[in-house]
Each structure stands twice: as structure tokens, then as C-alpha cells.
Amino acid sequence: MRSRELVSRSRTTRRVTAVGGAAVVLLVPVLAGCSSDPTDDVRAAAQAFLDDWSGGDTAAAADRTTDPAATTALLEQTATDLPEASLTAELGDVQVAEDGAATVDWQATWDLATAPDWAYGAALELQEGEDGWQVVAEPTVVHPELAEGQHLELTRTLPDRAPITDGTGAPLFTETEVVNVGVDPAQVTDLPALAAGLAAATGVSAEQITADVQAAPAGQFVPVITLRRPDFEAIRAQVFDLPGAVFPTGSRLLAPTARFGQALLGRVGEATAEVLEETVGEDGEQLYAAGDRLGLSGLQRARQEQLTGTPGFTVSVASTDESLEDAGRVLDTVDPVPGTPVQTPLLPAVQNAADAAVATQPLATHLVVVRPGTGELLAVSSNEAANPANALSGQFPPGSSMKTMTATALLSAGALTPDTAVPCPGTTVVEGREFENEDQFDLGTVPFTEAFAQSCNTTFIQQAMQLPDDALAAAAASYGVGTDWQLPVGVFSGEVPTTSTGTTKAADAIGQGQVLMSPAQLALVAAGIASGTPAAPVEVVGADAAGAAPAGPGQAVLDQLRPMMRQVVLSGTASELADRGEVYGKTGTAEFGTNTPPDSHGWFMGYQLGGPQGDLAFAVLVEAGQSSSAAVAVTDAFLGAL
Incomplete structure (x- = not known):
């Protein structure tokens, strides 16, 4: 006292x-x-x-x-x-x-x-x-309680990591057997041959393997790659008999597959210096230590403390004389405090269908699925060729998928209706610059619905040039485009300039110019059209709202826009989807780069009503897909896999 x-x-x-x-x-x-x-x-x-x-x-x-x-x-x-x-x-x-x-x-x-x-x-x-x-x-x-010949021994323990769960509350990450493919330098007889063999099987460069082995201290295991057991078995015959190659096993906390929701969920691994630096307490104390298994990306990193919990420790008596009877006696113990689960809205059936669909495409491909009316992200998928972050935060010109928002602006202004006859010439000129339809197709004068279904650039440019300069941005904002979403894993909400004029305004109207969008945001636009009640995106169930719900363009506009999007599937540029149920959408081809002719991304955004998984809204991007047909094919594979 x-x-x-x-x-x-x-x-x-x-x-x-x-x-x-x-x-x-x-x-x-x-x-x-x-x-x-x-x-x-x-x-x-x-x-x-x-x-x-x-x-x-x-x-x-x-x-x-x-x-x-x-x-x-x-x-x-x-x-x-x-x-x-x-x-x-x-x-x-x-x-x-x-x-x-x-x-x-x-x-x-x-x-x-x-x-x-x-x-x-x-x-x-x-x-x-x-x-x-x-x-x-x-x-x-x-x-x-220390006696002669004794000192303290501190043992620190982390609790089992709390799970990230799917929309039903089932854990998505489980302890999974892995094989650590590596090198024991003491057993190497021919380093160039070993490096070449491992490189051919794993995709890790032979130069990197050679450099790592040469730089390693004597007797130290040199890691090359860690593989799930099935993935290792697929290359076992190529690597198992290579002199110097060794394969210790272990376990890691992994999602169902290597690509499953990767952009959103992230991954767990040994803590990096960067992660340790950002995980500090309110008074600046370090919360975790080197060697801890922590979230390295996605929600696993964004919700680090919630998932990791609080370490515990045991202090016991250690002795230089092992014969002392009380060596190992515990002086004090504080149990680790488990973290709490993070529930996502992901649905495995939808995510698996999305993963299977993007895997059909060799080019970098993304597919994001959103629940209309709630904004819940049901699937976030990217294939092996893609940077998974681009599904949520990529910034790409949306091409003609922007015409859903341009049509919203035109319908909101009362400038026309779906039945209004509009010209669709092969080319049109704005301030001396010529814009054209694909292969300069010319429909003559057609109802606005047909110009939309056939993705007539010239119609949309001519009509949009009559709108106020901020009309496109206002229409896009009604679906949430440009909102500063407050999310644990960032989503790029898109950019549509408010002051574009002349040729830039013309290009913006067809999703070129200065307009940028992410697959996630375009899926949110589709969800807003489908439900009539645009919603902020939801990555974590029960979390604070990412922002105010967008206002939407109004029911009268949507009642006109939806049949136009349905016609895209029934008779327009996405007719390959006509037998996939009640599907609505808009294709997009977006030019980029400096090549002549320019390269193009392929897009499809839309929604399905009353499907096997309920109402779904989605956006597909095939980077450098050259036309929207690649994105439509991925969409077809997705809907077929549900």
C-alpha cells in the first residue's frame, strides 16, 4: 500500500x-x-x-x-x-x-x-x-519470487484470428495446408540448373532464385514460393528430384481459392515493416511484433485490430540450472483476447460463378456484383492476369456504358423520350473534330431506344451537346458517381467533369474524354437503375454507411431507361445474353493509349432480375479486350454458372 x-x-x-x-x-x-x-x-x-x-x-x-x-x-x-x-x-x-x-x-x-x-x-x-x-x-x-540462478522468461501469444465471414455468417478463411517450395543451399549441386527448374515450374524468375540463394547465410532455408497442397501436387514431378530443392509443409489462414474476393478480403501473412508501423495504439505503442501473422491487404488489413485481437503472455521462471525443481513455474499469465468476426455480404455461389467466368478470359478481367437496393458487394472477382485492386479502385474510361448516364441526363431534361426519332449518322463533327460510330455504321433516323441499343455514338454526341455543361455530371452523381465513399477498402467512385465543353464534352458523352470509372462503381450504377433506389456500397455488414444514399434520377426517368437497357439484350449489342433470363444492360468499348488504331477496353454493365441468386447488378471489364464482345462473353459465362 x-x-x-x-x-x-x-x-x-x-x-x-x-x-x-x-x-x-x-x-x-x-x-x-x-x-x-x-x-x-x-x-x-x-x-x-x-x-x-x-x-x-x-x-x-x-x-x-x-x-x-x-x-x-x-x-x-x-x-x-x-x-x-x-x-x-x-x-x-x-x-x-x-x-x-x-x-x-x-x-x-x-x-x-x-x-x-x-x-x-x-x-x-x-x-x-x-x-x-x-x-x-x-x-x-x-x-x-526469483531465487539465485533464476531469471524471467516471457512467452507472448496471439489468439486465433477472428474470421471474415460471408453473407450467411460462414467463415471464409480456414487453416489450409501449404507447401513451402525452397532451397537448402547445402544440398545444391548445380545452382543454375536448379534455378531454371524451379523457375519453369513456379514462374519465379531463375535470376531471383539464384540471387536469393547466393545471398543467404550458410545453412539457411531459402524460400521460393508457398503453394496450396493441390497446386504443389500439380508441379511435384517437375521439382521434387531437383538437388537442393526442399519442401517443408505448414499451414496458413487462406480463403477458399487464391483469387476468391482477393481485392476485398485481402490476405494474411507474416507481418511486414509497413504493416507493423501502421498498427500502433492510441499512445503510439506497438501492438504487434515481427513474426506475427497479420492482415497484409484488404479487409484483413483494414480491420486488423478487430480480427487479430489482443496478445496475451505468460511470465515464468527460467533457470540456468535445469535441476531446479521450480524451473518453468508460472509467475503470471494474461490470456489473449480473441478478436471479433467481420461479416461481408459476399455470397460464395455468386463469387464462385464470377471467378469461373473471369477465368475464361486470358486478358486481365474483372467482375463486380452488387445487390440492387442495398449496395452490398456480393462478388469481387479478378482473374490471374489482372491486378485484383483494379476491380474496386481501377480508373478506366467506361466507353459506351456511360450512355446509361448520358441517357439519364437527356431523359431528365425532357429533351426526348425513348420513342423520339433521332439521327444516327456514321460520323459527326464537333469543333472540327470528327467522331464516328464503330466502322461508321449509319442507321439513318431511328427511335432513341434503337440508337441506344445499337450504341450510336453520333446520336449521343449530337444530343448531349445541347445539354448544360454540368448535366452529365449531375446525372452520374444521381447514381453515386463522384461520391467520396468511406469504406475500409477503397472504391473509386468515378469522375465526370462538370465544366467540359466542346470536343471534351462530346467525348465525355460516350465515356471517353475525361470520364473515368471503376468496375465496382459501374456495378453500383447498374444496381441503382435496377432498384430505383441507388445505395451506398456495403463491404462489411453492419458497418457505418459509406456515405449518403444517392438521390437517383427519379422514377419517371428510370421507367424510360430500363426498357432501353432491355432492348440492348433483346436486339442490340448484347443479344448473346437474350436467353439468360430477364437481363438488362449496356455494352461499352473504351479507347485508350497512343497506338494507331487505339487499343480498347471492353465493358458490359447491367442487371438480371429474378435469377437463381435473386436480383443481381454487375459490371464486367476486360482490359484491352478491344471490343465489348469479350465482356459480354464473360457476362454470359457468369450468368450461366449461377
Whole structure:
């Protein structure tokens, strides 16, 4: 218990890192100077000892004890036992005996850096000598239950990682057997041949393998790649007999497949320096340590603390003499606190269908599926050729899929109706620049619905040039385009300029110019059209809303736009989907780059009503697909796999 005298005095606090990584923070009573009261002298001696220890001056602290050499070894051992720890020491009661001995009670609170604090009561024994009071050198200086030949042993533990679950609450990540393909340098007989063989089987460059092996210390395992057991079995015959190749097994927390929802879910692995740097507590303390398995990307990283939980620890007695009976005796234990699950709206049946569909395309391909009316992301898929981040945060010109928003602006302005006769010439000129339809097709004068279904660029440019300069941006914003979504894993919400004029405005109307979109945002636009109630995107069930729900263009506009999108499938540029149920959509071909003729991305965005998985909205992007037909084919495969 804290003494009445100590409570009545003012204190200061000091924290300094000590030699070996341990530190002491003292709540120091302000002493008025020398006192005839031996209690004050004893307290000052104890304070001086802890001051020196806290300041990293182990030698000075040891010199204040009855055995400097033994104390030096003890304090240095404690710094090793509790690496990177710091100590807060609060002095308590002082008892002075008539025989020149004294005891100072104190409360020890160790900040264990990457584990919860460890607190216990302790006492310093002091003796009065010719040079004043000295701390008695004994292991109890560190902990009251330590004896000669003993020191502390700290074992830190993380709880099992909390699951990320699907829309039904079922965990998506499970412990999965993996094979660590690598090299034992001591067994290598022909490094170039080994590197070439491993490279051919794994896709890791032979140059990188060679460099890693040459740089590795003697006797160290050199990792090449970690594979799920089925993936390793597929290459076993190529690598198993290569001299120097070794294959230790292990387990990792993995999603059902390597690509399953990767952009959203992310992955778990050994903590990187970057991840450790960002996972700090409110007062800047490090929460996790090198070697911990943490989220490296996606929701696994964005919801790190929620999923990882709080580490626990055990402090036990270690001994240099294994014959001591109480070696291994536990001094204190704090159990790790498990994290809490994160539920996503992903549906495995939809995600698997999306993954199977994008796998049919050799070019980089993405497919994002959204639930109309809720904004829930049901699938986020990218194939092996793609950067999975582009499904959510990629910035691409949307091409003619933008015509859903241009048509929204035209219908909202009352400039025309789906039945209005409009010209669709092969080319049109704006401020001296010629714009054309694909292969300069010319429909003559047709209903606006047909111009939409056949994706007539010239019609949309001519009509859009009559709109106010901000009309396209306003129409897009009614579906959420341009919103700063507040999400754990970022979604690029698109850009449609508000001030474009002339040729830029003409290009914007057909999804070129300065218009940019992500597959996720285009799927959200399709969902807003399908439901009539555009919604903010949802990545985590029960989380705060990512933003205000978009206003939508109004029911009257949507009642006109939807039949136009249905006609795209029934008789227009996506007629390959006519037998896939009640499907609505819009194709898009978006030019990019400097090649002549230019390369093009292929798009399809739309929705299906009353399908096997309920109403679904989606967007497909085939990077450099050259035409929308590639995206329509992926959509067809997706709907067929549901």
C-alpha cells in the first residue's frame, strides 16, 4: 500500500529507454534536501537506484548495490528477458529497522511493448554501510519470487484470428495446408540448373532464385514460393528430384481459392515493416511484433485490430540450472483476447460463378456484383492476369456504358423520350473534330431506344451537346458517381467533369474524354437503375454507411431507361445474353493509349432480375479486350454458372 507520506508529496514522471531495451519510469517524490529522518535517506537511495536503471546506466545502478557485478548481470539479463519493455515503478512504504536494514515497497508495472502490461508488488531490501544506504543485490530486486540462478522468461501469444465471414455468417478463411517450395543451399549441386527448374515450374524468375540463394547465410532455408497442397501436387514431378530443392509443409489462414474476393478480403501473412508501423495504439505503442501473422491487404488489413485481437503472455521462471525443481513455474499469465468476426455480404455461389467466368478470359478481367437496393458487394472477382485492386479502385474510361448516364441526363431534361426519332449518322463533327460510330455504321433516323441499343455514338454526341455543361455530371452523381465513399477498402467512385465543353464534352458523352470509372462503381450504377433506389456500397455488414444514399434520377426517368437497357439484350449489342433470363444492360468499348488504331477496353454493365441468386447488378471489364464482345462473353459465362 502507498504510504501516507508518499501520497502527500508531489511527483514527476520520467521514461527513458535503458541499455538492452528495458526502461524504468519513476514517479519521483520531490525531496527538499538532506534529512535527519533515515526514512528519507532510504527512500532517496531506492530512488537513485531506480533512476540509474531507468536512465540506462546499468553500471551506476549496480554500484548502488551490495554486489555490483551480480546486479549488472541481473539487470542485463532482465533486459534480455523482457525485450523492448519499459517499467513504471511507484515507490510505497518505507520500513527502517534498528539493525541498519530497511525495506522499500514498490509497485512494478511493465509495459511489455507488444503485450498487455504486467504489474506486481515488489520490495527492495537495503543495508546501511559506510557510504550510506545500498540496495541488497539479490534476484528479488527484479521480482519477489526469483531465487539465485533464476531469471524471467516471457512467452507472448496471439489468439486465433477472428474470421471474415460471408453473407450467411460462414467463415471464409480456414487453416489450409501449404507447401513451402525452397532451397537448402547445402544440398545444391548445380545452382543454375536448379534455378531454371524451379523457375519453369513456379514462374519465379531463375535470376531471383539464384540471387536469393547466393545471398543467404550458410545453412539457411531459402524460400521460393508457398503453394496450396493441390497446386504443389500439380508441379511435384517437375521439382521434387531437383538437388537442393526442399519442401517443408505448414499451414496458413487462406480463403477458399487464391483469387476468391482477393481485392476485398485481402490476405494474411507474416507481418511486414509497413504493416507493423501502421498498427500502433492510441499512445503510439506497438501492438504487434515481427513474426506475427497479420492482415497484409484488404479487409484483413483494414480491420486488423478487430480480427487479430489482443496478445496475451505468460511470465515464468527460467533457470540456468535445469535441476531446479521450480524451473518453468508460472509467475503470471494474461490470456489473449480473441478478436471479433467481420461479416461481408459476399455470397460464395455468386463469387464462385464470377471467378469461373473471369477465368475464361486470358486478358486481365474483372467482375463486380452488387445487390440492387442495398449496395452490398456480393462478388469481387479478378482473374490471374489482372491486378485484383483494379476491380474496386481501377480508373478506366467506361466507353459506351456511360450512355446509361448520358441517357439519364437527356431523359431528365425532357429533351426526348425513348420513342423520339433521332439521327444516327456514321460520323459527326464537333469543333472540327470528327467522331464516328464503330466502322461508321449509319442507321439513318431511328427511335432513341434503337440508337441506344445499337450504341450510336453520333446520336449521343449530337444530343448531349445541347445539354448544360454540368448535366452529365449531375446525372452520374444521381447514381453515386463522384461520391467520396468511406469504406475500409477503397472504391473509386468515378469522375465526370462538370465544366467540359466542346470536343471534351462530346467525348465525355460516350465515356471517353475525361470520364473515368471503376468496375465496382459501374456495378453500383447498374444496381441503382435496377432498384430505383441507388445505395451506398456495403463491404462489411453492419458497418457505418459509406456515405449518403444517392438521390437517383427519379422514377419517371428510370421507367424510360430500363426498357432501353432491355432492348440492348433483346436486339442490340448484347443479344448473346437474350436467353439468360430477364437481363438488362449496356455494352461499352473504351479507347485508350497512343497506338494507331487505339487499343480498347471492353465493358458490359447491367442487371438480371429474378435469377437463381435473386436480383443481381454487375459490371464486367476486360482490359484491352478491344471490343465489348469479350465482356459480354464473360457476362454470359457468369450468368450461366449461377
